[in-house]
Amino acid sequence: MERKIKGKKLAILFHETYEKLAPKFNWITREASRNFDETSANGKLMIAVCNKIFDQVAIIKRDIKTACADYHPQMQGKQNFCETCGADIRFE
Numbered sequence: 001m002e003r004k005i006k007g008k009k010l011a012i013l014f015h016e017t018y019e020k021l022a023p024k025f026n027w028i029t030r031e032a033s034r035n036f037d038e039t040s041a042n043g044k045l046m047i048a049v050c051n052k053i054f055d056q057v058a059i060i061k062r063d064i065k066t067a068c069a070d071y072h073p074q075m076q077g078k079q080n081f082c083e084t085c086g087a088d089i090r091f092e
């Protein structure tokens, strides 16, 4: 359930930001889709895309954490982020 909410929040943020910025790029969005509709096919697709993005971000964060732990073990237990590589992670 939490995963679904995260995807929905990102989809809404993306949609609202897209609509807000569109005129600055001389892009005219469709009147019918100016309001985000989570029940429409487009809304469901956007939420699904955002959930996939969260999945990929989680994988990337895990890879960064693994690499940082391998290369910078001296940082474990000292910080909430690695001062050496800048990884914003919490060591266990």
Ligand SMILES: [Zn+2]
Binding pocket: 068, 069, 071, 072, 075, 082, 083, 084, 085, 086, 087
């Ligand atoms: Zn590091």
